[in-house]
Amino acid sequence: MTLGEVVKALDLKVLVGQDLLGTTVAGGYASDVLSDVLTHSGKGYVWITVQIHPNVSAVATAKDLAAIIITNGRSPEAETLRKAEQKKIPILASPWSTYKVAGKLYELGIE
């Protein structure tokens, strides 16, 4: 499944990376603890979190994640968006909770 299809299925707002939606999603991980994401996520995963500070893009770059999904309708800081833009990390946003977004993704077959 591609990022674009995920965006469509969950009606996500694309804040960064409109041109990067062709990426195939390899899996998903939900956590707000950066070290935890570094340990347990994997290349090509989407990461679901409420964290909005600029370090999320550093974590995503280190793990070569496919995208970050920010939940609960939180808006990332401007610096976060700038860094993600620069590092080509798509940032997607949802008004739903982490729980609900993760559930929907799982339903779509992303494990």
Next chain:
Amino acid sequence: MKGTIHQLPRAKKTQQLCYRLRIKEAMNKKVLTLTSGHTMTDVRRVLRDHRISGVPIVESGRLLGIVSIEDLINCLRSGAMEKAVKDVMTTEVVTLFADEPLVQAIDKFGKHGFGRFPVLDRATGKVVGIMTKKDIIHCLLKSLQSLYHAKEGRRKPPLETSRLVTDFPSDGTALTLKYTVKGGDFRKAGEKSDQLKESLLKLGYSDDEIRRLIIAVLEAEMNLVIYTAQGEIRVQIEPRRISVKVTDDGPGIPDIELAMRPGYSTAPDFVRELGFGAGMGLPNIKSSTDEMKIESFPGMGTNLEFSVVLR
């Protein structure tokens, strides 16, 4: 041929693409259509305004027929421009299915000599696009171009470190990169590990080779930001081994054994809320590297060393 990787010539790639690409990827999805009640005057207007040479006649998604520029010329000559489209159109239309390989379209263009084929969805039978030779050429060129770009992107410069060895005779040559990390600057945590990653990619290492190392460096960088006023990360790069020394003169770790225990943390709450300081940094560094050593004296700082062997 055994055991050699050889590159397919461009023409063969194009042939492969013709089989791999589907009609739906090449077709024009914006189909101009008319209904059976329209007159040939309408046809003339559509063909002229859009510079096309034929138009399918469609009603509620179903294909009824097709009118070509030839039909129009015939009507012009015989002064039958007020004729309804349904009395002029060809009803036996050669069509394509959206899920067929592109080569099917090329075959049909060769066989029939028509200028366009309406494309139908196999399940619903409805018109979903139209295919001309131009669409095929566009699609092939675009695919070849992106193949070419993908290949360019993958091509990494050769590992320059091996050249260093021959330029400066010694028993071992390494490249050292040094990064200074300011404590307390949470917004910048991760910047140095990002820079290191860029540099290693430039040197020719792949994402997959260096991922473990970058995770460890990012954890070490976050530790410097959380717990110290300033620290230094020294990365020594040898072709197949990368060693990192992290030093600071921060508060030190009173009980290293405790600090190595997953979940143990002395980070203040505000730091934890940002997702840092969950007590996983040191254990994470240990599990991401092949060797790790840490020594610390309360009040005098911490020395952390780790290395990764690239396979």
